[in-house]
Amino acid sequence: MSVADKIAAELDALHADETSPGMAAVALDLARAIDSTDVLGAKAQAAHQLRAIIADLRRQAPIEAKGDAVDDVAQQREKRRAEARERAAGG
Secondary structure (H helix, E strand, O other): OOHHHHHHHHEEEOOHHHHHHHHHHHHHHHHHHHHHHHOOHHHHHHHHHHHHHHHHHHOOOOOOOOOOOOHHHHHHHHHHHHHHHHOOOOO
């Protein structure tokens, strides 16, 4: 998988096209530049700039509510209760 592919996936996960489309485009261009050159100095400079842009995009990304272990247990408990209610109702 190329650097551009990995950056595109990360940009997608960060919803960067929604929050900062210009920076997302620059990040993808830098990733493509890294993939297209064998000049180590150019790769290093592009990687340095790319790292900074990705860090900014991570800070701007919307916060997603992801459940923790307690939420998982609560969801499983609710699922079991719903199944028990369904069985008790004759379904």
